[in-house]
Amino acid sequence: MSKKILFILSEYGYWGEELVGPLAACDEQGYQTVFATPTGKRPVPLPPSLDPGYIDPPLGRSVTTPEVAAAAAELDRSGRLDNPVSIADWVPDRPYNSESGFLRRIEAYYRELDEVAEELRSFDAMVIVGGSGPIVDLANNGRVHELILAFKRADKPVVAECYGVACLAFARDWEDRASIIDGKHVTGHCKEYDYKDGTGFVGVEFNMGPPPYPLEYILRDATGPTGRYHGNVGHETSVIVDYPFITARSTPDSFLAGQKLVEVLESGLRRYGW
Template sequence: MTKILIILSEYGYWGEELLGPLVAFDERGYQSVFATPTGKRAHALPPSLDPGYIDPPLGRSVTTPEVAVAARELDESSRLDNPISLEQWIPDRPYQSEQDPLRRMEAYYRELATLDTDVEQYDALVVVGGSGPIVDLANNGRLHELVLAFVRADKPILALCYGVAALAFARDWEDRKSIIWGKHVTGHCKEYDYKDGTGFLGVDFNMGPPPYPLEYILRDATGPDGRYHGNVGKETSVIVDHPYVTARSTPDSFLGGSKLVEVLESGLRRYGW
């Protein structure tokens, strides 16, 4: 059975960005396994479950009544209970300033070496988007190590919306070069960023605009031989440049999931560019 590891933020995921891929996986009979940074149960961002919510940059609702119902049912089900904890699974890189740093680094790499074996049981990795990943996924060192393990295994990775930031920041500590250097990707474009109202679950805080424009990061991370595709004005934007499948935002969730299925079952290596 094909087995997919799905990473969710504990600060809120966008309902459709989990629902879309999951529907594609369920239709094919895949087994989906969920993980969060510390093992807390993930929940959907309230606006993503409200078909009456008007997305400010687009000036319209981005959630259909049907998707809102399905996403709410998923969020309220027991399916997302008891996720894997990245904190308990993957070691934390020690500071150089800690006592006996050489021995600590040796222990870190010994423990990390088992990760390549651990990912053998999975066929693909998914990083779900929304505003939550800005907080606990984008610069999560444990997630970066997991992403690198999937890359070494040549297994596909689907990242959606602001979840794509984790790909840009996942880098080998030896050369610090982005793993998407020379690749074609999409992700949340500047035109779709909020000017105000970026919020998270569990904290009473309006960040205003996102703390960084993901588009600019992706443009820099892909380098002169790669490319960021915003596809502004087009209803969907999904890019496949093996092993990466990237989806721009909410409307791309179902297409992103179906393209990952094509990667797994039909050997798709390029799409959208």
Template sequence: MARKILVVLSEYGYWGEELLGPVTAFDRQGYETHFATPSGKRPVALPPSLDPAYVDPPLGRSVTTPEVALRARELDESDRLDDPISIADLVPERPYNSAPDFLRKAEAYYREIARLDETVVATYDALVIVGGSGPIVDLANNERLHELILAFARTGKPVTAECYGVACLAFARDWEDRASIIWGKHVTGHCKEYDYKDGTGFVGVDFNMGPPPYPLEYILRDATGPDGRYHGNVGKETSVIVDHPFITARSTPDSFLAGEKTVEALESGLRRYGW
């Protein structure tokens, strides 16, 4: 039976190559890939990610080859992304402490969360969070997605995150001790040198945020703690870190490698790479 992978995308724009890279590796391996978004809305690629003429401001060059742009556009326009799973339907919402009858609601919530291991995690072999600027809006602080990440990590199944999607790992934490799930881990993610100074954009929102609202590198340095480490690998063409069960990718050029390492983790038991 083919392995199944759950790929999570933002509804506010994903980077084309950061979806194409992992999906290419999974298709080559014969995996069955299912897609999910926060509310079940169809995801759309960020327009610059499909334009080989677009010059990435921090790097001063195009980061998308004509071949990748074409293949990413074909994937973005295909029917594969037409009916994504709704994370809101998959994972319950944690009740407010101020909600009437909070204790009963909390008990029901934890019963449903426990079932994630028996349903979603039992169905899928790995979880992948695709990057781009969109995750800043609807994935980074998405508590339902955090619970999904925690469920996969509990069972030791790979969790792959790219670029600004790595923020989801930093903010996913047990409700009791509030420590990040990547505390003590080695990770990479969008480094400060790669951040825009202006022009951070989103699909469906006519708003130029300027720079990203938070520097992911600083958050990852803090979230990994004294026994973990953030690796920027600035100046190196690629940066992918495997520290089981997490596979993290810095940015666009790391997308295909991240997919390959996810396959290695599943097929060969890869537990450490890049540090």
């Protein structure tokens, strides 16, 4: 039976290559792919990710080849992303403690989560696609966290790219509040490669300036004294496999991340890059 991969995308803009890279690896293997967004809106690529002439300010060069730009544009024009699953409709929202009848509500919440976990048994892996959009609607999205926790409990791999890696740092069991990447080796967007200005999103006329938080610092803290963040500054690629997590620093790591996912699923890879 073909393996089934869940792709999570922001509704505020994903980076084209960060979807194209892992998706190409899955397509080559004949995997079934399912796309999901926070509220079921169609995901849209960030315009700079479709422009080979766009010069990334921190790197001082283009980060998108004409071939990848064309592939990302073709994917956007296709119907594959037209009807994503709504995570809001799929995963329950945790009730406030102040709500009337909280005990019954939280019991119902956990029952519904058990049903979601049962549905997720048909999936073999999850991919959280990067870009600036995840800063807005994925990083601190409790429903996304519950999906990640369900995959972790089922011992199934989770790929996270760029600013999507923040989802792993913030996904925590409500009992102990410890990050699920505590003690793990991860990579993610490093401080040297962050914009000083120009962080933008799809669908809103807003220049945030620099990213609202330095992901590197969050990952360094979340991995704790027995784990480690790897920035690999100066290295063209940075992908870390510390099962069940596969993390990718940024755009140039997208195809390698897809390759490593396939190796995890097909060859039992459990460690890479550290």
